[in-house]
Amino acid sequence: MKSGPGDTSVLSAVAFLLAGPVIWAAHLLLLYGPQSALCAFGQSGVAEVSGLFVTAQVLAVTALAAVPLVVFLLRPITIARLFRFRVQDEEHPFSMSVMRWLSALSLMGVLLAGAAAFLLDPCAQLR
Amino acid sequence: MTDQVIVQLPNSTPRPARELEDLERVWATPKGWRIVTAVNNTVVGLIYIGVAFLFFLMAGVLAILMRTQLAVSGNDFIGQELYNQMFTMHGTTMMFLFAVPAVEALGVMLLPQMLAARDLPFPRLSAYAIWAYVIGGLVFFTTIFYDLAPAGGWFMYPPLTLKEFSPADNADFWLLGIGFIEISAIAGAVEIVVGTLRTRPPGMSLSKMPIFAWSMLIFAAMIMFAFPAVILATMMLEIERSFGWPFFTAALGGDALLWQHLFWFFGHPEVYIIFLPAAGLVSMIVPTMAQTPLVGYRLIVVALIATGFFSFGLWVHHMFTTGIPALSLAFFSAASAAVAVPSGIQVFSWIATMAAGRRRFRITTASLFVLGFLFIFTLGGLTGVMVAMVPFDYQVHDTYFVVAHFHYVLVGGMVFPLFATFYHWMPLFSRRMLSERLGRWVFWLMFLGFNIAFFPMHLTGLLGMPRRVWTYPAELGWDTLNLVSTAGSYILGAGILLFVIDLFRTVRPGPKPENPWGAGTLEWLPSDVYATRSIPLVTSREPLWDQENLVEDVQAGRWFLPGAPTGGRETIVTSPVEARPQYIIQMPGPGWSPLLAAMFTAACFLLLTVKLVMIAAVCGVLAIVFCLVWTWSLDPGPAKGSVDIGGGMKLPTYVTGPTSHSWWAMVVLMFVAGSLYLSYVFSYLFLWTVSPDVWAPAGAPQLPSPGWPALSALLLVCGSAAIMAARRLLPSPGNLGTAAAAAILVALLCMSGALAIELLGHWRTGLQPSDSAYGAMVYMASVLFGQVAAALVIMGLFTAARLLVRRLDREWRVTFDNLALLYHYAVFQSLFGLALVHGYPRLVA
Ligand code: HEM
Ligand SMILES: [Cu+2]
Numbered sequence: 001m002k003s004g005p006g007d008t009s010v011l012s013a014v015a016f017l018l019a020g021p022v023i024w025a026a027h028l029l030l031l032y033g034p035q036s037a038l039c040a041f042g043q044s045g046v047a048e049v050s051g052l053f054v055t056a057q058v059l060a061v062t063a064l065a066a067v068p069l070v071v072f073l074l075r076p077i078t079i080a081r082l083f084r085f086r087v088q089d090e091e092h093p094f095s096m097s098v099m100r101w102l103s104a105l106s107l108m109g110v111l112l113a114g115a116a117a118f119l120l121d122p123c124a125q126l127r
Numbered sequence: 128m129t130d131q132v133i134v135q136l137p138n139s140t141p142r143p144a145r146e147l148e149d150l151e152r153v154w155a156t157p158k159g160w161r162i163v164t165a166v167n168n169t170v171v172g173l174i175y176i177g178v179a180f181l182f183f184l185m186a187g188v189l190a191i192l193m194r195t196q197l198a199v200s201g202n203d204f205i206g207q208e209l210y211n212q213m214f215t216m217h218g219t220t221m222m223f224l225f226a227v228p229a230v231e232a233l234g235v236m237l238l239p240q241m242l243a244a245r246d247l248p249f250p251r252l253s254a255y256a257i258w259a260y261v262i263g264g265l266v267f268f269t270t271i272f273y274d275l276a277p278a279g280g281w282f283m284y285p286p287l288t289l290k291e292f293s294p295a296d297n298a299d300f301w302l303l304g305i306g307f308i309e310i311s312a313i314a315g316a317v318e319i320v321v322g323t324l325r326t327r328p329p330g331m332s333l334s335k336m337p338i339f340a341w342s343m344l345i346f347a348a349m350i351m352f353a354f355p356a357v358i359l360a361t362m363m364l365e366i367e368r369s370f371g372w373p374f375f376t377a378a379l380g381g382d383a384l385l386w387q388h389l390f391w392f393f394g395h396p397e398v399y400i401i402f403l404p405a406a407g408l409v410s411m412i413v414p415t416m417a418q419t420p421l422v423g424y425r426l427i428v429v430a431l432i433a434t435g436f437f438s439f440g441l442w443v444h445h446m447f448t449t450g451i452p453a454l455s456l457a458f459f460s461a462a463s464a465a466v467a468v469p470s471g472i473q474v475f476s477w478i479a480t481m482a483a484g485r486r487r488f489r490i491t492t493a494s495l496f497v498l499g500f501l502f503i504f505t506l507g508g509l510t511g512v513m514v515a516m517v518p519f520d521y522q523v524h525d526t527y528f529v530v531a532h533f534h535y536v537l538v539g540g541m542v543f544p545l546f547a548t549f550y551h552w553m554p555l556f557s558r559r560m561l562s563e564r565l566g567r568w569v570f571w572l573m574f575l576g577f578n579i580a581f582f583p584m585h586l587t588g589l590l591g592m593p594r595r596v597w598t599y600p601a602e603l604g605w606d607t608l609n610l611v612s613t614a615g616s617y618i619l620g621a622g623i624l625l626f627v628i629d630l631f632r633t634v635r636p637g638p639k640p641e642n643p644w645g646a647g648t649l650e651w652l653p654s655d656v657y658a659t660r661s662i663p664l665v666t667s668r669e670p671l672w673d674q675e676n677l678v679e680d681v682q683a684g685r686w687f688l689p690g691a692p693t694g695g696r697e698t699i700v701t702s703p704v705e706a707r708p709q710y711i712i713q714m715p716g717p718g719w720s721p722l723l724a725a726m727f728t729a730a731c732f733l734l735l736t737v738k739l740v741m742i743a744a745v746c747g748v749l750a751i752v753f754c755l756v757w758t759w760s761l762d763p764g765p766a767k768g769s770v771d772i773g774g775g776m777k778l779p780t781y782v783t784g785p786t787s788h789s790w791w792a793m794v795v796l797m798f799v800a801g802s803l804y805l806s807y808v809f810s811y812l813f814l815w816t817v818s819p820d821v822w823a824p825a826g827a828p829q830l831p832s833p834g835w836p837a838l839s840a841l842l843l844v845c846g847s848a849a850i851m852a853a854r855r856l857l858p859s860p861g862n863l864g865t866a867a868a869a870a871i872l873v874a875l876l877c878m879s880g881a882l883a884i885e886l887l888g889h890w891r892t893g894l895q896p897s898d899s900a901y902g903a904m905v906y907m908a909s910v911l912f913g914q915v916a917a918a919l920v921i922m923g924l925f926t927a928a929r930l931l932v933r934r935l936d937r938e939w940r941v942t943f944d945n946l947a948l949l950y951h952y953a954v955f956q957s958l959f960g961l962a963l964v965h966g967y968p969r970l971v972a
Binding site: 007008009010013017018021024025028031032035036037039040041044046054058087090091094095097098101102105106108109112113115116117119120121122123124125126 | 324332333334425426428429432433436437439440443447448450451452453454455456457458459460461462464465468469517521702703704705707812816817819
């Protein structure tokens with residue numbers, strides 16, 4: 001068994017491999033949190049909330065999340081360096097492809113969720 | 128490990144005879160009735176899976192009784208109230224007492240073998256978790272016999288479950304009973320995270336880890352983040368029922384939807400918590416039966432991780448019909464559709480592997496169950512995508528369509544793989560294998576029975592039959608379909624019965640037959656109570672297929688750690704990514720304390736339920752005492768130095784700091800505590816958006832003046848400083864640590880003082896927790912603060928005691944490091960809490 005210049009820290013590994021899904025999670029949070037809070041305020045009359053603002057908010061957050069995901073997809077090596085994630089041998093292609101696939105799936109999730117803002121009234125309730 | 132390439136085996140043969148004797152003595156299973164003190168994974172794992180299966184059978188009997196009641200219209204075999212208790216107990220038992228424990232049990236039993244580890248890193252913790260579950264779970268289940276069982280459905284929605292509408296103790300049994308089963312699941316998760324990441328054999332880097340280990344790692348990570356939400360929810364509902372803090376009462380600013388959010392933030396991941404390990408098992412069986420490596424190993428890893436993540440973004444799909452804005456629903460509908468993609472990836476990988484085999488895919492009972500799983504689970508997945516669409520869900524919500532859907536995914540996705548596992552891995556635990564001939568019968572009875580029972584439910588659902596009804600009138604035309612369902616459930620039951628008969632007829636514990644299916648992974652190495660004779664260097668995903676002479680060399684002790692050099696139980700700890708050997712972990716052997724601690728934990732919770740508070744408190748104290756007795760011997764100290772594991776490799780037998788397994792366990796616990804706290808923050812903000820009118824300053828007494836939280840914060844910071852001082856004051860080896868112990872006591876006083884000031888400050892303003900949802904939330908922050916503070920006081924006194932008897936010093940210090948970690952975490956959490964409770968209302972005023 002060869003040994004390299006030290007073991008990869010599990011923190012770097014987690015940060016690198018899960019970078020895409022973490023963006024997806026942040027996106028969902030920033031989509032759902034403000035949107036539902038704003039609609040709740042509009043309803044209870046705490047504040048005047050314009051529907052257009054909510055829609056714009058959703059689209060902006062989606063665009064904001066999509067950018068890093070595309071970067072992850074295209075430049076995984078840069079991201080690996082950013083998180084000080086260094087592995088050799090068979091580990092390397094394995095980690096790169098896991099990370100990219102996860103980013104691709106996350107991108108799909110982000111776009112699917114964000115697209116709804118084009119179609120639906122921002123605060124209408126189904127009851 | 129040193130810079131060298133191993134070209135020859137690390138140990139030469141013949142090995143000294145003493146070595147094997149040592150291993151056998153050290154790892155011997157306690158004899159006779161003392162077996163209950165055993166902590167070895169092969170023993171407690173068997174008890175675990177056995178009891179989980181027993182719960183499956185008992186909940187299954189309830190199901191058959193319910194189906195009997197529903198066979199014909201207007202039936203009065205079972206009355207309404209009992210029926211309510213039955214579906215609640217059936218659902219609760221299946222989800223909490225069967226499904227999660229069963230997969231956790233498989234993890235405990237199979238992981239060490241797949242990783243060629245001698246045991247998982249915290250054997251006594253496993254034993255404790257298992258006994259708490261066995262005792263508590265069995266008592267909980269018996270409530271169905273004396274009309275005390277909960278009746279609010281397995282998700283126990285308020286307001287139905289509030290004191291007003293469910294005045295008796297039934298609901299409390301659910302809340303407290305489930306409460307400590309959650310604790311036991313979390314204990315198991317700690318074990319599994321640290322086990323998969325740190326006790327792999329040398330060379331088994333992440334990209335060579337068996338898929339089952341991957342799936343268990345993700346399973347455990349999901350438990351860490353999902354279970355805290357339901358723990359908080361059960362705490363709040365129990366507090367509301369007992370003391371009237373109105374978290375869920377709309378009239379006082381609470382909201383029943385808060386329960387739904389918290390419950391499903393746990394509940395949806397829960398179904399993947401159940402499914403992922405099952406999928407992991409399938410990913411191990413399919414390559415064996417196809418005699419070819421898994422096609423798309425990487426993609427399967429991707430699919431497991433992605434499912435784990437996405438499953439946390441779906442919870443609102445259980446709440447489509449609650450009047451949430453359509454756009455919010457769309458976000459969750461999108462995520463629900465997205466989560467189907469990774470599952471699809473796995474299904475295609477399995478099919479591709481079957482097709483890629485060198486020979487024809489071998490049909491055994493296990494592979495039949497895998498094929499049955501593919502069929503049933505895929506159908507369940509399809510109906511899942513249907514109900515993920517909001518308009519469709521509006522039609523079928525709370526009908527039998529949903530009952531059909533979730534049984535297709537749960538039985539298809541978990542029970543069928545479980546039976547495949549029984550047939551496939553039984554040779555590891557039994558001298559005789561289950562009968563393949565009877566196995567065909569078992570499979571076909573179960574497969575046909577299942578579909579006959581559940582397929583018609585899609586139709587009754589579409590015809591409008593609601594779930595959770597004890598009977599229905601004949602005019603509705605549901606009779607025939609229901610009769611067919613009931614007949615199917617009897618056929619399914621017959622299949623399971625046949626399996627049980629075969630189990631008793633053939634299975635005898637004992638040494639295993641050698642690798643009957645020609646599998647490639649390490650669990651099929653010859654092994655004994657001490658696991659494998661030596662621990663190999665792994666260079667392939669299927670070492671048994673690719674590494675020549677592996678079986679002989681392992682068995683002859685030519686690989687690492689062929690003996691028990693420290694004279695106790697031990698295994699190799701490796702680095703988390705590349706799996707390079709780092710140190711030898713010394714593990715505790717059999718003992719009474721985990722069992723006793725578990726008994727008293729269960730007793731404490733159950734007695735609380737029936738409001739025997741004093742006796743419950745005594746049991747709680749005893750539980751803590753036994754936990755302390757057991758942890759007292761856990762930190763063995765550096766006395767044993769380094770040992771040789773072969774190949775000139777000397778490994779330390781004691782490490783401290785971030786490489787040590789106990790540091791890792793503490794970090795895992797901090798994540799659990801952190802997500803519990805985040806659930807609280809979410810609840811606070813959620814209730815504020817719902818009823819800003821009960822919030823201070825307008826709707827409640829003024830907040831205490833800023834001096835109060837400032838003083839609390841100051842004390843917390845001083846406490847942290849005291850802990851840092853204690854670190855510097857740790858004595859050198861062999862000396863008394865009076866000064867460090869004193870610093871720890873100061874830190875504990877600071878922590879308690881900060882809590883007291885926070886409580887007193889609010890109390891003086893006249894705010895009461897039962898006034899409004901706001902009051903309840905404010906005091907709930909202190910409840911959570913008090914919880915960690917109590918844990919810290921116990922740990923702190925324990926640490927101080929060790930300092931005073933010379934069992935803790937600058938080198939022998941794992942206990943102290945754990946205390947310090949938790950303390951700093953608690954300070955951080957509490958400062959955040961002070962900012963939220965005192966700052967937020969001022970900010971938004
Ligand atoms: C062994 C065959 C099984 C049969 C015949 C069966 C049958 C039933 C029946 C009749 C109901 C009640 C429907 C109602 O009145 O609304 C039910 C509910 C339920 N079952 Fe099963 N079941 C089986 C296995 C399972 C398994 C393996 C699981 C989970 C792992 C499970 C989880 C549930 C849940 C969560 C509920 C909902 C309870 C509630 O409404 O609160 N079942 N099942
Ligand atoms: Cu769900």
